Each structure stands twice: as C-alpha cells, then as structure tokens.
Amino acid sequence: MVEILGVVRVDNQSEHGFREFKIDPQAITMFALKSAVVVATVLAIPDAVALIPSVSTITSWILKLVACWTTALIAWFLFALGLMQVVRFVAGGIYVGDDGIRMWRFGRVIPYEAIDAIALEPEFLFTAIFSYDQVIHRLTVFKRLTAGSAVLKKLHLPRSIPLYIPSYLFKKTEFLALSRLLVEKKYGFTPGDFSYLSFPGEQYEAVRRSYRFVSWQRLFLSLLIGFGVSLFLVRKACVLYAYNEGLREYRQYRFADAGKSFAFSLGLDPTFAPAWHGIAGSQFNQGDFEGAARSWKKALDWKPDYVEAKVSLAYLSLQNRQFDQAQKLLTSALKIDPYNSEALLNKADLELRRGRIKESEKLSRLIIAREEGGAYRHVYMARCLLAQARLQEGLAAQGLKEIVHLPFAEDKLRGGENLTYRLMVGSRIYLALGENQKALKMARLALARACNVDTLLVMAEVRIKTGELKLARNILERCRELMPENPWIYVLAAEINLASNNEENAYTNLVDALNCSSIKDANSLYKAAELFHRIHKDDIAQRVIKEVLSIDSDYPLSAELKKLSGSDS
Incomplete structure (x- = not known):
C-alpha cells in the first residue's frame, strides 16, 4: 500500500x-x-x-x-x-x-x-x-x-x-x-x-x-509466541475441563471419580488452587481427613487469600474440636470477605460448639435475613443452628418450630443442604421432647449418611435415653477410638454409669471429661456440672460453673445451678 x-x-x-x-x-x-x-x-x-x-x-x-x-x-x-x-x-x-x-x-x-x-x-x-x-x-x-x-x-x-x-x-x-x-x-x-x-x-x-x-x-x-500461546490455551482448556468434570462428579456424590478428575487437573497445573480445594473436598467426603487437610493447606500455599479453602479447613478443625485453629482461619477469611455466608455459618457453628449461644443466634439470624430468597442451603443450615441454639437454651419446642418445615427426604432437597446436621438436631430435639422413636429414626438416618464422632454421639444419647446402656457403651468405645480427647464421650459415659447406679465410675468419667482436653467448651462443662451436682459434688460443680460463665457470662443455667452459682458469690 x-x-x-x-x-x-x-x-x-x-x-x-x-x-x-x-x-x-x-x-x-x-x-x-x-x-x-x-x-x-x-x-x-x-x-x-x-x-x-x-x-x-x-x-x-x-x-x-x-x-x-x-x-x-x-x-x-x-x-x-x-x-x-x-x-x-x-x-x-x-x-x-x-x-x-x-x-x-x-x-x-x-x-x-x-x-x-x-x-x-x-x-x-x-x-x-x-x-x-x-x-x-x-x-x-x-x-x-x-x-x-x-x-x-x-x-x-x-x-x-x-x-x-x-x-x-x-x-x-x-x-x-x-x-x-x-x-x-x-x-x-x-x-x-x-x-x-x-x-x-x-x-x-x-x-x-x-x-x-x-x-x-x-x-x-x-512463531515462538504463537506456539507458546497455543500451548497455554490447550493446557488451560485441559485443566479447566478436568476441573469442571470433577465438579460435576462431586455434585453427583461420585467423590472417587471427582478426585481423579481434580488430580488430572493438578497434574497439568500443580499451582491451580481450586483443584486442590476440590480434591480436598473429595478426600473429606471419603473419610480421608488428614489428606483433606493437606490438600486445603496446599490450596492456601498457592492462593493465601482463598476464602473457600480457609472456611473448609476451619470446618475440619471444628470437627476435630480444634476451636482455636478454626477461630484463626475464620477470622482471616472474614477479613477478606466479611459477608461470606459459608464463613459466617461456620463462625455460628463454632460459637455454638463453644457455648456462646447468643452470639451464634445473632449470626444465624443475620444469615437468614441476608440469604432469604438467595442460597437456600445457607438458610437451611442457619435454621438448623438456630434450632440447636434454642435446644441448648432449654426451648426444645421452639427449636422444633425452626426446622419442622425443613425437608429431610433427599428427593426434596435443592442441593448442597447439610442434611446430616438437620437429622442430628432433629434427633436431639425429639429426644428432649420425649419422642424417643422419632429421635431414633433421625439418628439412624444421620448415622447412615455419615459415620463420624458427632453422629455416633447422637446415637449414644438416644440409646441412653431408651435404656440400651450396653449398646450406648459400645458406641462410646468406638468414639474414644476415633477422638479420645472429646469430653462428650466421658460425659455420656458418666450418664451411663449414673443410670447403672455406679456413682464412683461416673465421678471418674467426669474428672476425665474435665482433663481430657485443654480446649474447653461451655456445653460439655455445663453438662458435667449438672452431673457433678447429681452425685453431690457441689464444690466441683461450682468451679465448673465458674468456668462455663467465663466462656459465656449469659450461658443459660438451670435454676439449681443458678442457685449453686449464686451461693458461691
């Protein structure tokens, strides 16, 4: 030209x-x-x-x-x-x-x-x-x-x-x-x-x-740039295709296949943090908790601001009662994304497990208000947490109102709901209301979905209430093999011994509950205080109640324990 x-x-x-x-x-x-x-x-x-x-x-x-x-x-x-x-x-x-x-x-x-x-x-x-x-x-x-x-x-x-x-x-x-x-x-x-x-x-x-x-x-x-760009595009296409294939298999609960797809994606790009997050989720759902923790940490190595990986690792820490680690991860995640619903849900769960019930309720209501008409699975879980909080306040009937409309049949779920937790909360509420058969049904369904310490402990509570003490004891032995530092194992063992009129062993169990872990929660301490009071160890019960109130000064106490606490002041 x-x-x-x-x-x-x-x-x-x-x-x-x-x-x-x-x-x-x-x-x-x-x-x-x-x-x-x-x-x-x-x-x-x-x-x-x-x-x-x-x-x-x-x-x-x-x-x-x-x-x-x-x-x-x-x-x-x-x-x-x-x-x-x-x-x-x-x-x-x-x-x-x-x-x-x-x-x-x-x-x-x-x-x-x-x-x-x-x-x-x-x-x-x-x-x-x-x-x-x-x-x-x-x-x-x-x-x-x-x-x-x-x-x-x-x-x-x-x-x-x-x-x-x-x-x-x-x-x-x-x-x-x-x-x-x-x-x-x-x-x-x-x-x-x-x-x-x-x-x-x-x-x-x-x-x-x-x-x-x-x-x-x-x-x-x-030519060099063209070859490099072509190679980059082909590699990226393969990485993302394998990753999306893994996501599809994950949503279909084909966790083994999903893990293979995520692994293929990582074979092409070991720095792809979402694939590490995906393979960690697959490992977690297959019971490989140590592998899941390693994979989530790997995801955070490549992407330190990866909120989803932080929240997932925090959830795993919650399951293992590593409350301080969970607190650290969730605080970090919420600094990056203050309105992340998954992080807020796990924060509410953490507060509930530690016994800070009012704080948990506040977070649960915030999620319900923010997500109403949005992500149903978040509202579903928040309702379950709110129901559990009402139960711990001694308001089982109100807790039932929170979850009675939440479906627990799998064909009625929309996808992503924590059905196992819904079944566990429902079982505990029915147990508190004296409807033992409904509680047993819920506990069985929860155990069929996930055999872990939490579901086993719920089943043990049901068996104690129905008088099947030997079966409950066997369940607690299994729990102790899985997580020997969980105080609830020894608190429930004390209940079994009290039901068998063996106060001496019950006392030993309660002492073990107080000493088994350096990480305390107000819920297990409160239950231990109740049982100490039942076996006339009021001096120990007073000290335990003080520890409960140091965790949450507004923790709901029974009239007897309030009186016991007040007599010490």
Whole structure:
C-alpha cells in the first residue's frame, strides 16, 4: 500500500529545542479496548471447552461463555488502560531536535549520525487482528552500535538495533508529522510515500544485514509466541475441563471419580488452587481427613487469600474440636470477605460448639435475613443452628418450630443442604421432647449418611435415653477410638454409669471429661456440672460453673445451678 503524504500542520510544543510528539490518551484508550477484545476472545477459547461438563444446554453454554468473555474483556481493558497511562505519564512521547532524537522523556539523545536507516512499514496483520479502521504503521529507527562493532562484523551480525515507534500510540496527524520530520532532519528531504526504507548508499550492506536479521527475528518470535500461546490455551482448556468434570462428579456424590478428575487437573497445573480445594473436598467426603487437610493447606500455599479453602479447613478443625485453629482461619477469611455466608455459618457453628449461644443466634439470624430468597442451603443450615441454639437454651419446642418445615427426604432437597446436621438436631430435639422413636429414626438416618464422632454421639444419647446402656457403651468405645480427647464421650459415659447406679465410675468419667482436653467448651462443662451436682459434688460443680460463665457470662443455667452459682458469690 502506497500513500502520498499531504501537507500536515501540527502544533507541537518545544522543550529545550526539541519538538515533542505526545502519546495520545484517546489512541491508547482505543488500543486498550481493541486489545481487550482480542485477549478476551483468545481466553474464551479454553473456556468454551472447559464449560462443556458444567452445562446441559447450548443456551446455558453460550450464556456462561459470554459471561466469561465479558469478565475477561473488562479486566484486561482496565489493566491495559492503566498500564498504558503509566507508560504515557513516564515516557511522555518522542522528542525530535536539530541534533538528534529522544525515544522518551528521560532518554538519552540519539544523534542523527548514529542512525543508519529509517523505515516506515504498514502492519496489515496487526491491523486485521485488532480491527483497526485505518492501517497501523511501524516507524523503525536503526541505531548503530558502537561498542563491539568489530566483533559483530566478524560474526556477520547486524551492527545496528531497531527502535520501534507504533502509530497506534499517536494521533494520525502527529504520527505522519513525526515520520516526515525525522526523515527531513536526518536526510534533508521529505518522503513522498507512506512506506519506505531510507538510508545512505554507503550503509547498504549494514542496513541489509540488520533488516534481514530483524525480519527473521520477527518471524521467529512470532512463531515462538504463537506456539507458546497455543500451548497455554490447550493446557488451560485441559485443566479447566478436568476441573469442571470433577465438579460435576462431586455434585453427583461420585467423590472417587471427582478426585481423579481434580488430580488430572493438578497434574497439568500443580499451582491451580481450586483443584486442590476440590480434591480436598473429595478426600473429606471419603473419610480421608488428614489428606483433606493437606490438600486445603496446599490450596492456601498457592492462593493465601482463598476464602473457600480457609472456611473448609476451619470446618475440619471444628470437627476435630480444634476451636482455636478454626477461630484463626475464620477470622482471616472474614477479613477478606466479611459477608461470606459459608464463613459466617461456620463462625455460628463454632460459637455454638463453644457455648456462646447468643452470639451464634445473632449470626444465624443475620444469615437468614441476608440469604432469604438467595442460597437456600445457607438458610437451611442457619435454621438448623438456630434450632440447636434454642435446644441448648432449654426451648426444645421452639427449636422444633425452626426446622419442622425443613425437608429431610433427599428427593426434596435443592442441593448442597447439610442434611446430616438437620437429622442430628432433629434427633436431639425429639429426644428432649420425649419422642424417643422419632429421635431414633433421625439418628439412624444421620448415622447412615455419615459415620463420624458427632453422629455416633447422637446415637449414644438416644440409646441412653431408651435404656440400651450396653449398646450406648459400645458406641462410646468406638468414639474414644476415633477422638479420645472429646469430653462428650466421658460425659455420656458418666450418664451411663449414673443410670447403672455406679456413682464412683461416673465421678471418674467426669474428672476425665474435665482433663481430657485443654480446649474447653461451655456445653460439655455445663453438662458435667449438672452431673457433678447429681452425685453431690457441689464444690466441683461450682468451679465448673465458674468456668462455663467465663466462656459465656449469659450461658443459660438451670435454676439449681443458678442457685449453686449464686451461693458461691
């Protein structure tokens, strides 16, 4: 393409004898937008493949793909625009003077004697890729190398380096004036064409060598970049496809298959934190709690601000009664995302397990108010926590009202609800209301879903209430094998011994409950205080009640224990 330069009038400010050709804000905004379209489109290619396992219709696939494309477009546009504005502020533009040029505001002057050639070339491929209406040009200044020129000559290497000035950074009139002025200053004539290579005849060999080297260099770099981008896109597509396949299998409760898919994703990209989070969830649901903890920690190693991994690790700590660790993780997660419902739910659960009932109720009500009409699984769990709190306050009937409308048949669930916890709370409430058969049914369903210390302890409570003490004792033995430092094992063992009129063993059990763990909770301490009072160990009961009130000064005490506590003051 040949374009004849017309007369262009440009008003440039002079700076110490230099004419400044400023980088244009509108031009860089346009470049940021057009580059964002290209980058978003390229990044959408692996997303298009990766989304296949997570969609069921073409429409949903298109909508999700458009959402991914739009997100990438906005993110890249803001990043590119910010970066280009910084470059514009620092560089300023191109400065052309009588003795030489400066490539940026604080650059050294390149004297015209050090310039071997000046080239102006159209970039048709660049123009097509970035969808510019007018052809983009590249102005190249070949600057002669002085150091090591003899060595370069012997090796037949170019003795000049190219300095590029792209036209998309300037207004069209500014760029035309810049290219014309540069040739006028160097060679003393005005170029007539818009595509040229200007150099003196004696520099032919040097320019030819440099130009050829630069051409091959550009071709090699283009191939290298193309190969690298293709490899990146293929790898990303495989990583995300395997990850989404794992998510689909996870939602179908195929945890072993999900673990394999997540592992495949990690095999391609070991730094992909969501896959570590996914494989940890699969391990947790298969009973490999140590493996799950390692995987969640690995996810946090690669992404320290990963809220979901922090919350999941906190939940695992809750199950293991590591309350301080859970508190630390949840505090960290809520600093990053103060309104994360999963973190708030686990915080409410933590407060409830430690015996801070009012605080737990406050958090549960906050979640219900925020999520009403939103994520049903969060409301479901918050209602269960609220019901458990009412039960611990001695208001079992009110607790039942909180959960009576919550479904516990799997075919009526919407997905993601903590059904096991719903069954455990329901069993305890029915037990408190004297409906032992309903309590037993709920406990059996909970145990069938998850055989862990919590569900076993609920079943032990039911068996004690129904008088099946031997069976309850066997269950507690199993619990002690799984978690020997859980005080509830010894508190319930004391209840069994009291039911068998064996106060001496009951006392031993209660002492074990107080000494088995350095991490105390008001709930087990309160129950131990009740049993100490029943075996006439009021001095110990008073000390235990003091410890309960040190954890939560508003902890609901029975009338007898209130009296006992008041008599000590």
